[in-house]
Each structure stands twice: as structure tokens, then as C-alpha cells.
Amino acid sequence: MASANAPAPASPGARVWRRLRRRRGAMVGLFVILTVAIVAALAPWIAPYDPVLQSWTTVRKPPSAAHWFGTDELGRDIFSRIVHGARASMLAGVISVAIAIAIGVPLGLLAGYVGRWVDVVISRVTDALLACPFLILAIALAAFLGPSLTNAMIAIGVTATPVMIRLTRGQVLAVRSLDYVDAATSVGNPPPRVALRHILPNVLPALMVQSTLVLASAITSEASLSFLGLGQQPPAPSWGSMLNTAQRSLTTAPWIAVWPGAMIFVTVLSFNLLGDGLRDALDPRSR
Amino acid sequence: MTRLIARRMLQLLPTLFILSVIIFLLQRLLPGDPALALAGDDQDPRVIAEIRRQWNLDLPLPVQYGYWIADVLRGDLGQSMRLNTPVADLIVQKLPATLQLAVMALLISLAIGVTAGVISAVRKGTIVDYVANVVALAGISVPNFWLGIMLILLFSIHLGWLPASGFVPITEDWRTSLATSILPAFVLGSHFAGVLMRHTRSAMLEAIESDYVRTARAKGLGEGRVVLRHAMRNALTPIITLGALEFGSLLSGAVLTEQIFSIPGFGKLIVDAVFNRDYAVVQGVVLVTATIYVLMSLLADIGYILANPRLRG
Numbered sequence: 001m002a003s004a005n006a007p008a009p010a011s012p013g014a015r016v017w018r019r020l021r022r023r024r025g026a027m028v029g030l031f032v033i034l035t036v037a038i039v040a041a042l043a044p045w046i047a048p049y050d051p052v053l054q055s056w057t058t059v060r061k062p063p064s065a066a067h068w069f070g071t072d073e074l075g076r077d078i079f080s081r082i083v084h085g086a087r088a089s090m091l092a093g094v095i096s097v098a099i100a101i102a103i104g105v106p107l108g109l110l111a112g113y114v115g116r117w118v119d120v121v122i123s124r125v126t127d128a129l130l131a132c133p134f135l136i137l138a139i140a141l142a143a144f145l146g147p148s149l150t151n152a153m154i155a156i157g158v159t160a161t162p163v164m165i166r167l168t169r170g171q172v173l174a175v176r177s178l179d180y181v182d183a184a185t186s187v188g189n190p191p192p193r194v195a196l197r198h199i200l201p202n203v204l205p206a207l208m209v210q211s212t213l214v215l216a217s218a219i220t221s222e223a224s225l226s227f228l229g230l231g232q233q234p235p236a237p238s239w240g241s242m243l244n245t246a247q248r249s250l251t252t253a254p255w256i257a258v259w260p261g262a263m264i265f266v267t268v269l270s271f272n273l274l275g276d277g278l279r280d281a282l283d284p285r286s287r
Numbered sequence: 288m289t290r291l292i293a294r295r296m297l298q299l300l301p302t303l304f305i306l307s308v309i310i311f312l313l314q315r316l317l318p319g320d321p322a323l324a325l326a327g328d329d330q331d332p333r334v335i336a337e338i339r340r341q342w343n344l345d346l347p348l349p350v351q352y353g354y355w356i357a358d359v360l361r362g363d364l365g366q367s368m369r370l371n372t373p374v375a376d377l378i379v380q381k382l383p384a385t386l387q388l389a390v391m392a393l394l395i396s397l398a399i400g401v402t403a404g405v406i407s408a409v410r411k412g413t414i415v416d417y418v419a420n421v422v423a424l425a426g427i428s429v430p431n432f433w434l435g436i437m438l439i440l441l442f443s444i445h446l447g448w449l450p451a452s453g454f455v456p457i458t459e460d461w462r463t464s465l466a467t468s469i470l471p472a473f474v475l476g477s478h479f480a481g482v483l484m485r486h487t488r489s490a491m492l493e494a495i496e497s498d499y500v501r502t503a504r505a506k507g508l509g510e511g512r513v514v515l516r517h518a519m520r521n522a523l524t525p526i527i528t529l530g531a532l533e534f535g536s537l538l539s540g541a542v543l544t545e546q547i548f549s550i551p552g553f554g555k556l557i558v559d560a561v562f563n564r565d566y567a568v569v570q571g572v573v574l575v576t577a578t579i580y581v582l583m584s585l586l587a588d589i590g591y592i593l594a595n596p597r598l599r600g
Contacts, residue, residue: 124302127305128303128309129309131584132309132577133576133577135539135542136573136576139542139558140557143560143566144314145316216428227546228543228561246436247547250436254440254444257437260433261432261437265425265430268428268430272424
């Protein structure tokens, strides 16, 4: 028998956090993500130089005390450009995922909960969009919308939407026939309330894991589009566009190519580590 | 089984139809009047009127789609405005290089991913397993355009072992072809090798703990035979499906790889078309890539049906 002063059971969020904390990889990932986010937010105060300031006296200088990561083909400080480039990457990741969630979750809920012809239409369009390779569709959208960071974010967000629709629909189908949903319906709750108050919270854990993984691929996609010249436009810094220009100086100044790619790699790896950790922490089989 | 395959083929029709509508509507994303956007710098009213007529832009949207899809079904994907060549001809010209690259990337990723996955599962919990997992996650996370640049730095610039760019078709000179395409194929396959390793590992772990493997061990078979003949054979069925599905994604990844290694393939075609506002080429490439992707998923399903005795009926 439980005593009167026994500690209250931990909330589901606290339980997940406790399990997540035990996963070293996920915690390292979370630490790196938070660091990159803080660097992106405080970029103007952290960067020692103006990221677009050109200097003909410091063209292609190797790393030194004055320029920690060296300088590029226009004499710009690479460290400052990396710090400011973090903004474009994090912003692109977060906004793309927000677009995918904002469109994908309501449509997935609608398809899974309403069913019938609504489900057929939404599912068929989702299948068609999923049949289009992610990067090719993003390139085509960015090409037709015009090259800019905003359009790249829209293109990546729209391209990632079908994944969110399919995931939400699948989760809704899995829980909508459960007893507690039947009970909520039978006591007279209107369908939108059942969908939003009773079904959606059960979809959230899977969405959280998927969002982390989509964030990782959104950051890679933004870098890819910027690398191709379809994302962030020069002279504004972005890790992808920095790699594009670095290609021209590979033999004379290889350090220009090392840092932006390493940053994309470490950030994407961190999101993947966190996503894996979250999935394990939320998966009842791993408890 | 035949009915199952036929039903799966019929299910593809609505997907292909919706896909064609989406790709057709891409052109409508052009800001403002598409005819003006297509005319580019040439704002002569006669040129714009000609473009409107040539692209059927003066007709209602469903009629425009009807004309467009009828042409597509006849194999006419339009005309490249920059090269003044039929888009279908350009695609036929460029596709072999990309296909060669994608097939090589698939073989490399299968060799690395499946081997590492099997070893990792058999040595679960050891340092080998840990290292394989870390390498797989790194393969999944590394941006392939950066990996390409780093490998060019190492193998082409520092060591001078392999060429940094260029492409020779395998039908011309297989030795030079391998030398020019081994780096790009490795770069293109690195992501899938990581994905495959993780899938193979979990499928193998499941197989190793199953009753039939326990029975095989109880019969006194050697561990190598148990792993290779019993566990791996069953674990590899989903891998076949994954391989077929991933082939379409490799075509997409080739865009970046071809750009880095200057390979005159499909990916380079779409990127050049984007920068030259050659919208018919962009549409054509997206349509063909998506169709290949859909057909590969059909092949994956057929492969799964054929490999699964319960579905073979």
C-alpha cells in the first residue's frame, strides 16, 4: 500500500529526460546543438571580424593567432563567417521543420482521423511527393521560386512535409481505435476536440524524434542548396556556400574547405545522435 | 502472386498521375507571368506571345496539362531553350554516366554496409560493434559534397593517386573509367553504406536470436555456417528491398557528387538548367527521376514478394 507521503510519480517528460540523460551520445549531441544555437544567437558578439569585410592584404592566410581558421579568397575571416554561417544553418533547419510540422501534422491528423476520401486524397498526394527524391524536388522548387535562403527554407520545408503527414497519419491510425479515444468520443466530445486533446498528445513523442532527424537532413539540404548556389546568396555567409567557393582554392588554401564542412558534419551528427537517443528513450521496448 | 504484383502495378497509376500534375504545376511557381519569366531578358512582346503559344500558356490550366501529358507520354519532354535540343535527347545522353555512378555506389555501399552490419551483429557489444556503429552514424551524417572535397584533397592533390575530375564511360575504357569513378561512387554510396549497416545489424540481431538459428546451432553446425547460411539469408530479404528503394535516392545524391567531380551526368544537367533558367529541362529531369524512383519501389515490392515464400503462393 502506498504511503501518504510517497513521492508523486514522475511525469512522462521527466521519465524520458531521465532515460535520455543516461545515453552519452545523445547528451554529447544535445551539448553540441545548444553550443551551436548559442553561437548562432550571439554571432555578432562572438565573431572577431565583420564576416563580409574583404581585405586584399589578408587573402588566403593560413590559420594564425589573428585568424584562428585562416582567411578566404577575399581576405575574409573564416572563423567569423563560420560563426555567422551557424545562423543560416540553424534558422534553415528550424524554419523548414516548422513549415513541415505546420502543414504536415494537421493534414496527417485529418487523414488519419477523418479517413474515407479525405484520407485517400491526402495519402495519394503524399505518396506522389514521397516518390520524388528529396534533393531533386528541393532543387526544382528552389529553382522555380528563385535562389534565396528564404526560398530554400520553403523548398526544404515543403519537401519534408510528406514525411510528417505519413508519420502523423500512421500514429493517429494506431491510437484512434484505443479504448480511451472511444471513451472520449462516447462522452460527447466533438471530433476536433478528440483529435487535438486526446490523439495529438500521443503523436507528439514520435513527432519529436522525427523532427530531430528531419532537422539534421534540413541542415544538410540547406548546405547542399547553398553549395549549389540556390540558398544563401553571397556575400552573406553560409556553410554550404563557403564550401562552394573553397573548391576553387583547394590546392593553394585547403583550410578554407575544412571548417565549414566540419561544422555541417558535427552539427548534423549531433542531431542524429540526439534523435537516436530520443527514439531509444521513448521506445517502450528499450525501457 | 501474379495478382499481387498486378494490384501493386495498378496502385502506381494514381501516384504517377498526381506526380505528373505536381511536376506540371512547378512551372506555375514562377513568380508573376510564366511567359515573362521564361522570356528572361528578352521582353519583346512578339517573343512573349510566341512563348505563350509554344507553351500553351494562353489555354486553361487543365487543357495545358492535357497537352503536356500527351506529349510526355509520346516521349516528348519539351525543348531545352538554352541548348535548343529535345529534353528527352539530353536525358538519354546524360543518364548513362549517372546510372554507372549509382550502380557503383550501390555495390560499394552493399559491400561495406552489409559486411560491417553482419560483423557488428555477430560481435555485439564488443569494440568492433562500437566502432562500426560510430562509423555508420558518421557515414549518415557527413555531407557528401564535403566528403568529396576532402577525398580529392587527400587522393588527388596530396597523394596524386586518382584524378580529381572527369569521367570516362565503362564501355570506352574500363580501367580509366574505374579510376575516374571510384572516388565519386564511394562518396555517393557513403550515406547508404551507413544506413545499410544499421539495418543489416538489427536484422541480423533479430535473426541470430530466432528459433531456427538456435535449432541450427543445436544440430551442431559451425558458427560460420549458422551465420552465413541461416541467419544472413533471412536477414537479407529486407536489405534487397532497401537497396532497390535507395537506388532512386542515389540518383538524387548524384546531383552534388557530379557537381564536385565535374561528371557530365544527370545531376549536372539539372544544376546547369537551373542556372540557365532552362525550366523544361528541370521539369524533365524531375519527372524522369521520380518515375525511376517509383519503378524502383515497384521492383522492390516484386523482389520482396518473390523472396518471401508466404507471399509467393
